[in-house]
Amino acid sequence: MKYNFDKIIIRENTASVKYDLRKEIFEKEDVIPMWVADMDFKTPDFIISAIKERLNHEVFGYSVRPKSYYTSIVNWVNRRHNWEINEDWISFSPGVVPALNMLVLALTEKDDKIVLQPPVYHPFFYAINNNNRQLVENPLVLKNGRYQIDFEDLEQKLRGAKMLLLSNPHNPVGSVWTKDELQKIGEMCLKNKTLVLSDEIHSDLVFKPHQFVPMGSITKEIADNTVSCIAPSKTFNMAALATSSVIISNKELKEKYDQILETIHIGMGNVFGTVASEAAYAHGDEWLNQLMEYLSKNLDFLENYLAKNIPQIKMIRPEGTYLVWLDCSNLNLKGKELTKFMIEEAGLGFNDGRIFGAGGEGFIRMNVACPKQTLLNALNKLEQAVNKL
Known part of the structure; x- marks a missing residue:
């Protein structure tokens, strides 16, 4: 090795x-x-080298994310997950958890119902409760050593719900939802006019023979009803560099999220996070x-x-x-x-x-x-x- x-x-x-x-x-x-x-x-060294190269420039003024940064993300999700996205679908976030909160604020209203699937990553609860939304639970079911979705219960819980918070791969139980499961979720959410907010931060960390399927890759209709959050932080152990991506193919939804970024002025990001992310996605396979x-x-x-x-x-x-x-x-x-x-x-x-x-x-x-x-x-x-x- x-x-x-x-x-x-x-x-x-x-x-x-x-x-x-x-x-x-x-x-x-x-x-x-x-x-x-x-x-x-x-x-990994290729990330450290990229940071050192930028560090050696010795000037750290205001910076933007170059086209090569966006290209590296597009190529990575295509190469690793067979998902074709456009560069203009990608928005910035300093982390997936901040993104979840900003998206809840941007795409739902006070007292809207939001569904999650416990046991689940605890900041999901905070994103709902701290932003004065109504929490609706669709508990997962353990069958034959694998946690599965109770679709009958989900169908009921989605009625009147504005958003579903999806964890895929699921933290903490480790289920990687199959294409069939995701399609079923996506179609149920379309039927109920429920947005899907998919936390896919662990998407690169899937064990054979399982395969990660991005929620936004199922159908165009499901993609346009989905917001996906990804990051190199878990994959390459660089959480402290605070750089994540929010992928939104629906122009109207993306404009709402970008407006939140603009309002609170956190869209610039960190130059070292930018170069580290680009190096990770370009050289990390x-x-x-x-x-x-x-x-x-x-x-x-x-x-x-x-x-x-x-x-x-x-x-x-x-x-x-x-x-x-x-x-x-x-x-x-x-x-x-x-x-x-x-x-x-x-x-x-x-x-x-x-x-x-x-x-x-x-x-x-x-x-x-x-x-x-x-x-x-x-x-x-x-x-x-x-x-x-």
Whole structure:
């Protein structure tokens, strides 16, 4: 393997959310942090080189995003996901979460109903509640080891709803929605005049044989009723560079979003985020392919270790994302007891499943985007703690 994903990088004292906020978040500094969705791997050299080249210019005045930046995005989604988009469909956001909030503000009104599918990424709840919209839940259903959409319930929940917040690949449960599932969602939303806001930030992180299908690639009608959010941040471990894309083929919807950007004056972005994103999309294929091989092996290792040594904990194997949804209900720890056990007895920092809403009780979310040795250390600690229960 050309790239070294086994190297352990010391991240303490770098203002890292994952490492330097452990005391505030877990009330302990010596936990292994496996919660927030960034990777413990080095950002690839071709991105670092692009940043250094721009840095060496030594002038950081006002900047724009060049045509080559937009071209790199168009080529990437075509190459990786067989999705043909136009450059003028692309708008900027400093992140997908800010984009979700701005899109809710731009495309819905106060008290409008917005549907989400728990257990789901917790900022979805904030985007609805903090902007004074009505939250409507369409809970996912676990069948044969895979979370699926309850379409009968969704059909009812979409009635009168202005927007559906879709997570694809789904965070935290790891389902990658199929083309048939997406088409069904898209047609139901068209029927009910419900906009689809699709968070596709994990779209590059899909494991074989599964394939990511962009919501905007299904049909023109569905595309014109869809807004998609993507970013290189998860894929290439560059969240701190604050650069994401909002893809909107519907001119009227795009004008509404762009007006929000203009109103709050955050459309300029960061010059280093721009050059890093362009480098990632232009040169990232081989690195990403090897990353996915490594992550797949980490999943294999985790699955086998749990089955052999900690059978009380059941793994929902993700079809996409490097986040693993673990069923800890057999440990018989309720509410805060599970999180407290993981922190105090196992010395591990996970996401409490309850923050993801309905269906999260008894679950934790685990980030496996780390060197295998880190994963092994964590599993050894988890096994020892569970054996003492």
